Amino acid sequence: MELYNTCARLIERGKTNGMQRKLDIFFANDRLTEEEYEKLCTQLEEKLKEQGNA
Numbered sequence: 001m002e003l004y005n006t007c008a009r010l011i012e013r014g015k016t017n018g019m020q021r022k023l024d025i026f027f028a029n030d031r032l033t034e035e036e037y038e039k040l041c042t043q044l045e046e047k048l049k050e051q052g053n054a
Helices: 002-012 019-028 034-051
Strands: none
Touching (some): 002 034, 019 034
C-alpha cells in the first residue's frame, strides 16, 4: 500500500514522465495488486489528459 500511495502522490503532483512503464514493472513484479494497478493507470490517464499529453 505504501508504494501505491507514493505513486498516487507523484501522479497528483504531475510527475508523470515514465510513470506508465514504472506501474507496469511494479505490477509485473507483484508490488501492486491488480486493483491498485488499475486505479493508478486510470489516475495517470486522467492526469495526462489534464496536462494535454494524452
